[in-house]
Amino acid sequence: MAGDACFNQAPPPWLSRKISSMNLQFVLMQLFNGLILGSLYVLLALGLSIIFGMLGIINFAHGAFFMLGAYAAYTITAYVIPDFWLALVCVPVLMAIFGAFCEMVLFRRLYELPSLYIMLLTFGLMLVLQDAVRLLFGSMGVPFSTPKSLTGLVNLGFMYYPSYRLFLIVVTSLTACAVWLFLSRTKLGCIIRAGTDNPKMLEALGINISKTMTLVVGLGTGLAGLAGVLAAPIQNVRPLMGMDLLVDCFVVVVIGGMGSLGGSVVGGLIVGQIIAIGVMFWPPMANTLIYLFMAAFLLVRPRGLFGREAFHE
Amino acid sequence: MLELEDVHSYYGGSHILKGITFRVEEGQVATILGRNGAGKTTTLRTIMGLVPVTKGFIKFNAEEITNKKPYRIARMGVGYVPEERAVFPSLSVYENLTLPMAKGREGLWSLDKIYSFFPILKSRGFHRGSQLSGGEQQMLVIARILTMNVKLIILDEPTEGLAPMLVREIAQIVLELKKEGISILLVEQNSRFAEEVADCHFIIYNGRIVYGGTNMEFKADDKIKSQYLGV
Numbered sequence: 001m002a003g004d005a006c007f008n009q010a011p012p013p014w015l016s017r018k019i020s021s022m023n024l025q026f027v028l029m030q031l032f033n034g035l036i037l038g039s040l041y042v043l044l045a046l047g048l049s050i051i052f053g054m055l056g057i058i059n060f061a062h063g064a065f066f067m068l069g070a071y072a073a074y075t076i077t078a079y080v081i082p083d084f085w086l087a088l089v090c091v092p093v094l095m096a097i098f099g100a101f102c103e104m105v106l107f108r109r110l111y112e113l114p115s116l117y118i119m120l121l122t123f124g125l126m127l128v129l130q131d132a133v134r135l136l137f138g139s140m141g142v143p144f145s146t147p148k149s150l151t152g153l154v155n156l157g158f159m160y161y162p163s164y165r166l167f168l169i170v171v172t173s174l175t176a177c178a179v180w181l182f183l184s185r186t187k188l189g190c191i192i193r194a195g196t197d198n199p200k201m202l203e204a205l206g207i208n209i210s211k212t213m214t215l216v217v218g219l220g221t222g223l224a225g226l227a228g229v230l231a232a233p234i235q236n237v238r239p240l241m242g243m244d245l246l247v248d249c250f251v252v253v254v255i256g257g258m259g260s261l262g263g264s265v266v267g268g269l270i271v272g273q274i275i276a277i278g279v280m281f282w283p284p285m286a287n288t289l290i291y292l293f294m295a296a297f298l299l300v301r302p303r304g305l306f307g308r309e310a311f312h313e
Numbered sequence: 314m315l316e317l318e319d320v321h322s323y324y325g326g327s328h329i330l331k332g333i334t335f336r337v338e339e340g341q342v343a344t345i346l347g348r349n350g351a352g353k354t355t356t357l358r359t360i361m362g363l364v365p366v367t368k369g370f371i372k373f374n375a376e377e378i379t380n381k382k383p384y385r386i387a388r389m390g391v392g393y394v395p396e397e398r399a400v401f402p403s404l405s406v407y408e409n410l411t412l413p414m415a416k417g418r419e420g421l422w423s424l425d426k427i428y429s430f431f432p433i434l435k436s437r438g439f440h441r442g443s444q445l446s447g448g449e450q451q452m453l454v455i456a457r458i459l460t461m462n463v464k465l466i467i468l469d470e471p472t473e474g475l476a477p478m479l480v481r482e483i484a485q486i487v488l489e490l491k492k493e494g495i496s497i498l499l500v501e502q503n504s505r506f507a508e509e510v511a512d513c514h515f516i517i518y519n520g521r522i523v524y525g526g527t528n529m530e531f532k533a534d535d536k537i538k539s540q541y542l543g544v
């Protein structure tokens with residue numbers, strides 16, 4: 001479904017002339033589109049993964065955070081200052097603050113209870129956010145145009161590609177690299193990785209994990225918000241836009257391996273490409289394909305790409 | 314040093330500790346012995362704040378630590394080595410080792426001293442924690458708490474599943490720490506190892522401490538061993 005949202009725009013005229021026979025340029029174009037979708041998955045799955053590891057819960061509100069990011073960008077550009085770049089910088093920060101707030105005010109009260117309760121809370125949060133946005137902006141969705149400086153096509157040498165989409169790939173790659181550097185090279189990142197392995201043990205080593213948990217939820221929400229801003233010009237900005245993407249992200253996380261950060265990146269890119277390739281051959285099946293792939297993959301490797309066997313004990 | 318008075322706690326809905334009372338003096342090595350399921354591991358987890366106390370109190374260095382957060386108890390100087398899975402598999406050996414270190418918090422041993430005792434941790438510093446063998450992982454976990462400012466070390470079956478040579482090595486480390494005046498509380502199935510390192514022993518049976526005695530007394534008391542430990 002998220003795939004449709006990404007690809008249901010009419011192809012540019014120069015492409016529709018050639019679309020009858022699937023040529024190399026069309027294939028390349030689709031692979032690039034797969035990369036776009038994949039990079040959005042990566043941003044979302046990274047946040048989902050660190051939250052899952054640290055808090056031991058599946059954050060059902062993650063898709064709603066993504067949607068909220070897109071609506072925040074819409075609100076800023078339509079009502080405050082019509083500047084996409086401002087939204088691109090502000091929205092992830094605002095969303096990170098919102099996520100940290102949710103952790104401190106809502107999630108924290110339930111850590112002592114079985115994790116089912118907190119998952120229900122995130123599920124409820126998702127419904128509340130979606131309906132709040134529906135009340136404020138309507139269920140039809142809102143228009144969001146590509147920033148002026150990024151309209152048009154770029155000549156890549158072998159094909160023309162929309163500059164905004166190229167920009168999206170660059171931003172998500174840089175963000176993924178920055179997150180990776182933060183997690184692998186800093187002390188705080190080290191603590192977060194240890195927390196995804198075994199948060200109780202981390203506490204027994206004298207580390208105050210409640211601060212780390214706030215940070216992790218904030219970081220994850222910020223990444224979802226960034227994905228929301230970036231997706232706004234190419235997807236329909238509507239209250240349920242995050243719901244579809246969230247379900248796909250579960251597939252990403254399962255294929256990549258629960259709790260594995262590298263798995264989120266690789267899994268995101270794989271699922272993006274599967275949808276893109278599926279669209280080339282039989283569009284209605286494209287989204288079903290990822291579930292088939294997941295089922296087949298899990299039969300061969302039940303713990304996912306980089307998941308650890310002992311993780312679910 | 315460490316004092317438990319009538320401590321009760323539940324684990325997974327069942328009443329595990331039904332009034333644990335014992336104390337460990339400064340600089341002593343004490344063991345908790347008992348059959349499987351008697352409540353040994355739960356006692357250690359309860360001291361560490363990982364299992365809530367429902368009744369009774371725990372004092373450390375004359376300060377009450379009952380139901381304090383685990384990180385606060387750790388920062389007061391309690392180092393906990395759990396039975397299993399204590400190495401973080403996503404972290405390198407070096408990262409595992411230095412994880413508790415922070416600015417302004419002095420460790421018990423310097424990294425150099427740790428490396429001289431555990432040379433393997435230096436040579437394999439950039440390997441992943443999960444790539445070490447079981448014995449090496451146990452060394453890493455013990456070494457890791459020495460980078461904290463520990464005064465009391467709690468070890469849960471440190472020799473379980475280890476080759477005799479490694480058991481000797483762990484005994485040496487325990488004796489070295491004892492020489493430095495560190496108090497140690499350990500849960501042990503291997504009563505030979507326990508008799509070699511400990512000053513006193515407690516036997517836990519069905520959630521209660523049923524015996525406490527010095528190493529000499531315990532060694533001589535075959536009746537108590539056969540009654541509660543099945544030796």
